[in-house]
Amino acid sequence: KPIYLKDYTAPDYRFAKVVLDFELGEEVTVVGNTISVEPTFAAGGDPRPLFLNGDPTVELAGVEVNGTALDASAYVLTKKGLTITAPPAAPFELKITTKIKPQENTELEGLYKSSGNFCTQCEAEGFRRITFYQDRPDVMSEFTTRITADKAKYPVLLSNGNLVDSGDLDGGKHFTVWEDPFPKPAYLFALVAGDLGMIEDKFTTKSGREVALRIYVEEHNLDKADWAMVSLIKSMKWDEDVFGLEYDLDLFNIVAVDDFNMGAMENKSLNIFNSRLVLATPQTATDMDYSAIEGVVAHEYFHNWTGNRVTCRDWFQLSLKEGLTVYRDQEFSADMNSRGVKRIGDVARLRMAQFPQDAGPMAHPIRPESYIKMDNFYTVTVYEKGAEVVRMYETLLGKDGFRKGMDLYFERHDGQAVTCDDFLAAMADANGADLTAFKPWYSQAGTPKLDVTTEYDAAAKTFTMTCTQSTPTTPGQSDKKPVLMPIAVGLLASDGSDMELTLEGEAGAAGETTKVLRFSEASQTFVFTDVAEKPVPSILRNFSAPVRLSTDLTQEDLIFLMANDSDQFNRWEAGQTLTRALLLDLVEKAGKGEELVMDQAIVDAMRNIVNLAKEKGADKAFIARAMALPSEGELSEMVVPADPDVIHAARDFVVKTLAKELKEELLWTMRDNTSEKYERDGESRAARTLKNTCLALLSYLEDPEIDAEAFRRFKTADNMTDQISALSALSGRADCVEREEAIDAFYEQWKHDPLIMNKWLGLQAGASLPNNVENVKRLVDHPAFDIKNPNKVYSLVGGFVGGTPINFHAADGSGYEFLGDIVLKIDKLNGGVAARMVGGFTRWRKYDEKRQEMMKAQLERIVKTEGLSENVFEIVSKSLE
Ligand code: ARG
Numbered sequence: 001k002p003i004y005l006k007d008y009t010a011p012d013y014r015f016a017k018v019v020l021d022f023e024l025g026e027e028v029t030v031v032g033n034t035i036s037v038e039p040t041f042a043a044g045g046d047p048r049p050l051f052l053n054g055d056p057t058v059e060l061a062g063v064e065v066n067g068t069a070l071d072a073s074a075y076v077l078t079k080k081g082l083t084i085t086a087p088p089a090a091p092f093e094l095k096i097t098t099k100i101k102p103q104e105n106t107e108l109e110g111l112y113k114s115s116g117n118f119c120t121q122c123e124a125e126g127f128r129r130i131t132f133y134q135d136r137p138d139v140m141s142e143f144t145t146r147i148t149a150d151k152a153k154y155p156v157l158l159s160n161g162n163l164v165d166s167g168d169l170d171g172g173k174h175f176t177v178w179e180d181p182f183p184k185p186a187y188l189f190a191l192v193a194g195d196l197g198m199i200e201d202k203f204t205t206k207s208g209r210e211v212a213l214r215i216y217v218e219e220h221n222l223d224k225a226d227w228a229m230v231s232l233i234k235s236m237k238w239d240e241d242v243f244g245l246e247y248d249l250d251l252f253n254i255v256a257v258d259d260f261n262m263g264a265m266e267n268k269s270l271n272i273f274n275s276r277l278v279l280a281t282p283q284t285a286t287d288m289d290y291s292a293i294e295g296v297v298a299h300e301y302f303h304n305w306t307g308n309r310v311t312c313r314d315w316f317q318l319s320l321k322e323g324l325t326v327y328r329d330q331e332f333s334a335d336m337n338s339r340g341v342k343r344i345g346d347v348a349r350l351r352m353a354q355f356p357q358d359a360g361p362m363a364h365p366i367r368p369e370s371y372i373k374m375d376n377f378y379t380v381t382v383y384e385k386g387a388e389v390v391r392m393y394e395t396l397l398g399k400d401g402f403r404k405g406m407d408l409y410f411e412r413h414d415g416q417a418v419t420c421d422d423f424l425a426a427m428a429d430a431n432g433a434d435l436t437a438f439k440p441w442y443s444q445a446g447t448p449k450l451d452v453t454t455e456y457d458a459a460a461k462t463f464t465m466t467c468t469q470s471t472p473t474t475p476g477q478s479d480k481k482p483v484l485m486p487i488a489v490g491l492l493a494s495d496g497s498d499m500e501l502t503l504e505g506e507a508g509a510a511g512e513t514t515k516v517l518r519f520s521e522a523s524q525t526f527v528f529t530d531v532a533e534k535p536v537p538s539i540l541r542n543f544s545a546p547v548r549l550s551t552d553l554t555q556e557d558l559i560f561l562m563a564n565d566s567d568q569f570n571r572w573e574a575g576q577t578l579t580r581a582l583l584l585d586l587v588e589k590a591g592k593g594e595e596l597v598m599d600q601a602i603v604d605a606m607r608n609i610v611n612l613a614k615e616k617g618a619d620k621a622f623i624a625r626a627m628a629l630p631s632e633g634e635l636s637e638m639v640v641p642a643d644p645d646v647i648h649a650a651r652d653f654v655v656k657t658l659a660k661e662l663k664e665e666l667l668w669t670m671r672d673n674t675s676e677k678y679e680r681d682g683e684s685r686a687a688r689t690l691k692n693t694c695l696a697l698l699s700y701l702e703d704p705e706i707d708a709e710a711f712r713r714f715k716t717a718d719n720m721t722d723q724i725s726a727l728s729a730l731s732g733r734a735d736c737v738e739r740e741e742a743i744d745a746f747y748e749q750w751k752h753d754p755l756i757m758n759k760w761l762g763l764q765a766g767a768s769l770p771n772n773v774e775n776v777k778r779l780v781d782h783p784a785f786d787i788k789n790p791n792k793v794y795s796l797v798g799g800f801v802g803g804t805p806i807n808f809h810a811a812d813g814s815g816y817e818f819l820g821d822i823v824l825k826i827d828k829l830n831g832g833v834a835a836r837m838v839g840g841f842t843r844w845r846k847y848d849e850k851r852q853e854m855m856k857a858q859l860e861r862i863v864k865t866e867g868l869s870e871n872v873f874e875i876v877s878k879s880l881e
Pocket residue numbers: 123124261262264265266299300322375378
C-alpha cells in the first residue's frame with residue numbers, strides 16, 4: 001500500500017492542454033475532460049499504458065480517443081483508476097466524461113458543496129474525485145474551464161486564469177469560460193459556483209500591471225473582508241520589495257467557504273480559504289485571528305511563485321513549496337509586526353507541536369520517504385520544521401546570499417516541477433558554497449540534540465565553546481549523521497553589553513557582535529579570542545537551528561540573559577529555560593508526594609519582567625510572551641513516564657504562586673493597560689495582550705473579586721479579543737457563579753455566527769474543570785456543533801484533546817473512550833479530519849502503564865474497524881508499530 005520516494009519515475013505521457021466542461025446540477029454534475037496527450041518516449045517499440053487516477057465515487061460515463069468511443073476491452077477500470085492499455089503512439093485527444101455528486105461529498109476533497117455553494121479542494125489528490133487524470137504534480141498543463149449552472153442559484157461562476165467568455169443559456173442557466181495561460185498540475189485547479197457577494201480593490205505591480213483583487217464571501221459577511229484585502233495588498237508589495245516577485249495575471253480572487261479541511265489553498269489566481277482565515281471585524285475576531293488572516297493570506301499569495309510557478313516534482317517534495325512559503329510568510333509577518341515576538345511565537349509552536357511529532361511514531365523527515373495517504377503528511381514537520389530548514393540557509397548564507405539563491409532558483413526552474421535537491425543546489429551554486437553537510441536535514445527525522453559547554457581562560461583571554469550533536473533514533477532510522485547547523489552566538493560583558501567578537505581562524509568583519517558558527521561535525525570546538533573578561537554567552541540566538549539545546553549556563557547566567565541579552569529571542573528563551581527547570585523539578589517532587597516550594601529568584605525575575613511594562617516604550621507584546629510559562633504539553637515531553645495530573649499540579653502551583661506574589665503588579669498592569677476605546681494599531685494590540693495575560697494569571701487566584709472583575713470586563717468589552725479573554729478567564733473556574741452566566745450570554749449574543757461558535761465550543765472543551773468530558777459530550781449534541789464541519793470538530797474535539805490534558809488523560813479512560821468513539825463517527829464522513837483527531841493517541845507510549853493500556857486498546861479497536869479510511873489506518877497502524 002505505501003508509495004515510496006525511491007520508486008519515482010517520470011510520466012510516459014505529457015498533457016499539453018486540458019479543456020474541462022462542468023454541468024453543475026443538484027442531483028448530478030457532469031464533467032467533460034478533453035486532454036491533448038503526447039507520449040514523452042521515443043516512437044516505436046511496444047505501446048505503453050496510460051494510467052489515469054480516479055476515485056470510486058466518480059462514475060465513468062465515456063472514454064473517447066480522437067473522437068471515437070473506446071471499446072470496453074481497450075481500458076481497465078479499477079478502484080484506483082483507469083488504464084488505457086494501448087494508446088496511440090502519436091499525440092492524440094482523449095475525452096473522458098464523468099458523473100459526480102458534489103452534494104454527497106463529505107470528505108471535502110474534490111468538488112463539494114459548502115453552505116449551498118460549489119467549491120473545490122484538489123491538493124493533494126482531490127482532482128481524481130472529479131475526473132480521471134494523471135493526478136500528479138509533475139504533469140503540468142494549460143487548463144480551459146467551462147462552467148454551466150443555474151443562474152439564480154449560482155450567479156457567480158469562477159475558475160483559474162482569465163475570464164474569456166460568458167453568457168446566458170436556456171432554462172435559466174448561464175455559463176463562463178476561463179483560461180489559465182500558466183501550465184499547472186491538477187492540484188492547483190479550482191472551481192467556485194455560488195451566490196456570493198464580493199469586495200474589490202486593485203494593485204499595480206512595479207512593472208505596471210493593473211491587477212483586479214476580489215474577495216468573495218456570503219452576502220451577510222461583506223463587512224468582514226476588509227482586513228483580508230489589506231493583507232493581500234501588503235503581501236503583493238512585500239514580495240516585490242523583498243524578493244522582486246510580481247503577480248502575473250490581471251485578476252486575483254479569494255473565496256471564503258465555511259466547510260474546509262485545512263486553512264486555505266493557493267489555486268492559481270483563485271485562492272479558496274476557510275472562512276475563519278478571511279472574515280474579521282474587531283467585534284467578531286480576536287487580535288490573534290487578525291494575525292492569522294494576515295499570515296495566511298500572505299502565505300497563499302506567496303505560493304504563486306513558491307509552489308505554482310515552480311512546483312513539486314512529487315509529493316515527497318512538499319516541503320519544497322510549504323517550508324519555503326511558511327518561511328516567507330513568517331518573514332512577512334515579522335516585517336509587518338514585531339520581529340522578535342513573531343519569532344518567539346513560531347518557535348513556541350514548533351516546540352509544542354513539531355518536537356513531539358519528531359519524537360513519536362509518526363516522526364518523518366521534512367522530505368518523507370513513504371506514505372499511504374499523502375494528506376497525512378501536511379504536517380508541522382513538513383511545514384514548520386521545513387521553514388526552519390529554509391531559515392538556516394538564510395542564516396548560513398546571509399540575507400543577500402539567500403536572495404541570490406532564490407533568484408537562481410527561479411531563473412533555473414520557472415515553469416518546472418522540481419525537487420528539494422534542486423533548491424539546495426540553487427542556494428549552493430549561487431553562493432559558491434558547499435552545502436553537502438546540510439543535506440541530512442532533508443532525509444533525517446528527529447530533533448537533533450545540541451550540547452554546548454564553555455570555558456573561559458583568563459590568562460589567554462580566550463573563550464572556548466565545545467559543541468556536540470546527536471540525532472535520536474526514529475522509526476526506521478537508527479544511523480544518523482551529523483548535520484551542518486548554524487549556531488548564532490553573542491558574548492555579553494558584565495555590564496550587559498555585547499562584546500565585539502573575533503573567532504579563531506576566521507577573518508570576520510570588525511564590530512560583529514553575533515557570530516554564526518558553522519557546526520557540522522559530531523563534535524567541534526570554537527575559540528573566541530581577545531575576550532577581555534569572563535562573558536555570559538548567548539547561544540543559538542534567534543533560534544538559529546531547530547534543535548534541543550542544553551548548555552552549562554547557571555541560573556544566575558540565565559537571569560542575567562533575561563535582563564540583558566540584545567537578542568530578544570534569547571531573552572525570552574532564558575526565562576523559559578529557567579522556568580522549565582523549575583517546573584521539571586517540581587513535577588518530580590509532586591510525583592513523589594513531596595511539598596512544593598517556589599524558587600524566590602524566579603518570582604523576582606518574573607516581577608522584573610512585569611515591571612518592565614512601566615517603562616516608556618516598553619515592548620508589551622514581548623512582556624506578555626515572557627510571562628507565559630512552558631505548557632503542560634511541552635513539559636509532558638520531558639518527563640518519563642508523563643503523568644498529566646502531576647504535571648498539571650506542579651504547573652498550577654507555580655502559576656498560582658506567581659499570581660499571588662505578583663498580584664499587585666498584575667492588577668496595576670492590567671488596569672494601566674485597559675483603554676477606553678478599541679484601537680487596532682500595534683501598540684494598542686500589545687497593551688491588550690498584556691492586559692489579558694494579566695487577567696488570565698489573576699484568574700488562577702480563584703478570588704471572587706477577580707471573577708467579578710472578569711465578568712464585568714466580559715459584559716463591557718467592545719471587541720472580541722477582550723470579550724473572549726474575559727470569558728476564558730471565567731471558563732476554567734469550577735465553582736464561580738459568573739461562569740455559566742457568561743457562557744450562556746455569549747451563546748445568545750453570537751449563536752448566529754458559526755465562526756464565533758467555534759470559539760465558544762473550543763473554550764468549553766479545553767477547560768480544566770473536573771470531569772469535563774461530560775460537558776464535551778453534551779456539546780456534541782448541541783445545535784452549535786456540526787460533525788460535518790471541520791472547524792467545529794477541531795474546536796470541540798481538538799480543543800478537548802489538546803486543551804485539557806487532565807481530562808483527556810482522565811484515569812478512568814473516559815477521555816480516551818470519547819475520542820475513540822467520535823473518531824470512528826467522523827471517519828465515516830471525512831477520513832482526513834478523523835486522521836487529524838486520532839493523532840491524540842499517537843504518543844501513547846509516553847504515559848504510565850495503565851494509560852498506555854487504555855490508549856492502546858482504543859487504537860486496536862479503531863484499527864480493527866471495518867471500512868476504516870486509509871487516512872486513519874495509516875496513523876493508527878504506525879502508532880501501534
Ligand atoms: N497547500 C495548502 C497550503 O498550505 C494546503 C492544502 C492542504 N490540503 C490537504 N488536503 N492536505 O497552503
